[in-house]
Amino acid sequence: MYINQKNKQDTNGFASAAKAIPTTKNLILKWNGLFVFALLLLLSSCDVSKRITYFQDIQGKQITTSSDEHPTPEIRLRPEDKISIIVNSKVPELTALFNLPYTSRILGSTSENVSGSNYGTSGYTIKTDGTIDFPVLGLVQAAGKTRDELAAYIKSELMDRNLVNDPVVTVEFINLQFSVMGEVRAPGSYKITRDHITLLDALSMAGDLNIDGKRDNVLVLRPDASGNMIAYNVDMRSFETVHNSPAYYIHQNDYIYVEPNKKRANQSTVNANTVESVSFWISVASFLASMATTVSILMIRWGN
Numbered sequence: 001m002y003i004n005q006k007n008k009q010d011t012n013g014f015a016s017a018a019k020a021i022p023t024t025k026n027l028i029l030k031w032n033g034l035f036v037f038a039l040l041l042l043l044s045s046c047d048v049s050k051r052i053t054y055f056q057d058i059q060g061k062q063i064t065t066s067s068d069e070h071p072t073p074e075i076r077l078r079p080e081d082k083i084s085i086i087v088n089s090k091v092p093e094l095t096a097l098f099n100l101p102y103t104s105r106i107l108g109s110t111s112e113n114v115s116g117s118n119y120g121t122s123g124y125t126i127k128t129d130g131t132i133d134f135p136v137l138g139l140v141q142a143a144g145k146t147r148d149e150l151a152a153y154i155k156s157e158l159m160d161r162n163l164v165n166d167p168v169v170t171v172e173f174i175n176l177q178f179s180v181m182g183e184v185r186a187p188g189s190y191k192i193t194r195d196h197i198t199l200l201d202a203l204s205m206a207g208d209l210n211i212d213g214k215r216d217n218v219l220v221l222r223p224d225a226s227g228n229m230i231a232y233n234v235d236m237r238s239f240e241t242v243h244n245s246p247a248y249y250i251h252q253n254d255y256i257y258v259e260p261n262k263k264r265a266n267q268s269t270v271n272a273n274t275v276e277s278v279s280f281w282i283s284v285a286s287f288l289a290s291m292a293t294t295v296s297i298l299m300i301r302w303g304n
Contacts, residue, residue, distance in 0.1 A: 014062040051261070052215060055239040073249050074174070074195045078225070079130055082123045082175040083142070085154065088168040095164060100124075100136050114201065123174040136163060147171040147195070178250050180206035182258035183213030197250045198235065199242065206256075209236075212264035220247035221255040 012099030050056070077083065087098040100122040124132040130143030137157050142150055151169040158164045176192040199220065203209065209218075215236040222230045232247035242248060250256075 002100075020283060023279075040279065052211065054215065054236050054243075058239045065280075072196055075173075075192065075251060076148075077126055077142050077145055077150065078252065079126050079128045079143055081131075081143075082125045083147075083150075084123045084172045084174055085134070085151075086172075087154070087158070087163050087164065088170070089166050091164075095167065098158070098164075100135075116236070137161075149175075161222050175250075176252040178254040178256065179260075180256045183210040183256050183260050183264065184208065185210060188222075192250070192252055199250060199256070200243070201247055202250050202254075202256055203236075203258075209258050210264075212261050213258040214261050217259055219257040219259065221257070222247065222251055223253050244281045 020140055027230075028237065043204075084100075085098075087095045089095045124134070124142070126132055126142050128247075130141055131139045132142045134140045134154065137154070140150075140154065145153070151171045155167050155169045158167045158169075173192055173194075175191045178192060178197075179189045180202060181187050187206060188201065190205050199218070209215065218234045218236055220232040220234060222232065232245055234245050234247055235241045247254075
């Protein structure tokens with residue numbers, strides 16, 4: 001009788017132990033849930049990388065750009081542009097006549113600029129008819145010319161009229177600018193101090209795009225000679241697309257707009273919950289964990 005009771009207790013003990021050990025089916029279900037969750041995270045990270053990485057077409061490659069195929073344009077002056085023009089020569093007394101007065105930082109103080117520096121110099125605003133009123137020479141056509149072309153024209157006129165034998169003419173920009181708006185770190189207006197400022201330079205000056213800025217659709221709005229706006233869409237993920245775009249070199253009065261992605265746009269709505277949001281993935285993880293727990297309980301009961 002004692003032996004039979006002991007055998008019965010041993011049998012019950014083995015049964016309890018068997019219940020405590022997870023079945024193979026339960027383990028498989030749990031690992032499947034973890035695998036699905038990890039796969040979703042991996043796919044999401046790959047998709048995000050494709051959306052935010054610049055120049056994906058040149059990674060691991062060497063690309064040579066040709067100036068013959070893509071000539072570098074210089075900025076052409078327009079009405080309402082303000083420029084400075086400095087004339088220098090071996091005889092400063094002669095060139096002083098052609099230089100506008102120097103404007104000092106001290107209010108109300110002026111002096112003649114004969115040093116050749118345009119720092120603080122008064123400028124010429126190009127009229128609506130495209131001309132400026134230059135000392136002695138009179139009306140000079142400036143609109144449509146580059147800085148070098150305008151400087152060469154003034155130099156030629158001074159020499160042809162025997163006004164200055166060896167003039168050195170320098171033309172600089174004063175009020176030319178472009179604007180960057182949208183999803184960048186430092187939106188605002190930035191001065192154009194030289195030719196050949198690129199879209200990459202412009203975005204760098206604005207602190208680069210925020211993580212929520214769309215790289216595949218940067219918009220450049222450019223006014224033409226008639227005042228109409230021309231729109232260019234640039235995909236920053238492709239170097240070839242960026243370099244071949246007419247908007248690659250920035251012009252005066254360009255507007256650059258970086259559109260927000262869906263995550264950023266949805267932040268203006270109540271309880272936005274998208275695939276790109278952290279709350280979405282927390283919800284997914286919670287759902288999968290609940291499903292795994294529920295299936296495990298059902299399998300245990302089914303096994304019993």
